[in-house]
Amino acid sequence: MKKKNSREDKKTAAVKISKYIEGGGIRALPHNILTDIKRNKVIYLMSIPIVLWYLIFCYWPMGGLTMAFQRFNIAKGILGSPFVGLDNFIQFFTGPYFGRLIRNTVSIGLLDLFFGFPAPIIFALLLNEVNKRFFKKTVQTISYMPYFISMVVICGIIKDFTEGGGAISSIVAALTHAKPANLLGEAKYFWGIYTISGIWQGFGYGSIIYIAALSSIDQQLYEAAVMDGANRWKQTLHITLPGLAPTITILLIMRMGSLFAVGSDKILLLYSPGIYQTADVINTYVYRVGLVQMNYGFSTAVGLFNSLVGTTFLLVTNAICKKYSETSLF
Structure with missing residues (x-):
């Protein structure tokens, strides 16, 4: 009888605790951090290198933002350089x-957003319709390859294809009835070259997360749609895309945060002074002013402005998504 009562008491206590947690009372439960460290000391020891990495390489360098408000001098250092507000x-x-x-950064960022962001989604949807497993895996493998090629090699390929007599240059010349010319030497072609090459390099690898999200959609929904007479297009509109919506929203928020962070490494390898009119962006300007001209205070201020704009876009996009959908970063 006592054993039965003790079991019932335990069940009652468990139910009370679960209700307490569901009601938000978990925050009021006492928590001893030292006890938790003793119980999970191996996990805490394993986390030490990660914490140190973030402290040393992510948080400690943030003290250098002080240079944005100084006329920084290497000899005097951060503490001795004059403050200029x-x-x-x-x-x-x-x-x-x-x-x-601003014009070049926004234009390149928006082109990459409008054309580069949907490309992996479209590719994943098309690949999802393929039934032959061998063909599907082959296409996936080939599409991933450009992402793992060094950026230096990628830019070398782009230069070879767009220089006078190159494959792309010859195609453009045939379409425009002109002589083959170095497309990278003309400012009007740079935005297109950058955007198209970025799509080619990243759409395969970027589709991985969407393919994974597609595999998690309940197949019974498709079976029910087929019984109702829905074709593949209607299944995509009413089942597949709503199933992908949370993933698309999260990645869109993160993409908006990096709208002003246009890849400076690729542009630095492709551009030249003759096409600064359309190719020069904030990150490349920071590189030239900071490392080439050694104006560290000014370049830090420009970089800080770029980071603040990106953070603003991230927060605004997250707030909009949180208001009009159930998905957000925070």
């Missing part, structure tokens, strides 16, 4: 290159 920011906003940098 917002002069570096004012110099950037009123400088001759501000309009060009």
Whole structure:
């Protein structure tokens, strides 16, 4: 009888605890961090290198943002360099290159967003319709390859294809009835070359997460749709895309946060002074001013402005998605 009562008491206590947790009372439960460390000391020891990495390489360098408000001098250091307030920011906003940098950064970022972001989604949807397993795996493998090629090699390939007599240059010449020319030497072609090459390089690898999300959609929904007479297009509209919506929303929020972070490494390898008019972006300008001209305070201010704009886009996009959908980063 006592054993029976003790079992019932345990069940009752478990039910009370579960209800307490569901009601939000878990926050009020006492928690001893030292006890938790003793119980999971192996896990805490394993996390030490990760924590140290973030502290050393992510948080400690943030102290260098002080240079954005200084006329930084290497000999004097951060503590000895004169404080100039917002002069570096004012110099950037009123400088001759501000309009060009903003226009190029926004234009390239939006082109990459409008054409580059949907490309992996479309590819994943098309690949999802393929029934032959061998063909599907072969296409996937081939599409992943450009992502793992070095950026230096990618830019070398782009230069070979777009120079006078190259494959792409010859195609453009045939379409425009002109002589083959170096397309990278003409400013009007740079945005297109950058966007198309970015899609080619990243659409295969970017589709992995969408293919994984597609595999998690309940197949019974498709069976029910077939019984109702829905064709493949209607199944995609009413089942597949709603199933992908949370994944698309999260990746869109993250993409908006990096809208101003246009890949400077690729542009630095492709551009030249002759096409600065359309190729020069904020990140490449920071590189030239900071490392080439050694104006560290000014370049830090420009980089800080770029980061603040990206953070603003991230927060605004997250707030909009949180308001109009059930998916958000935080």
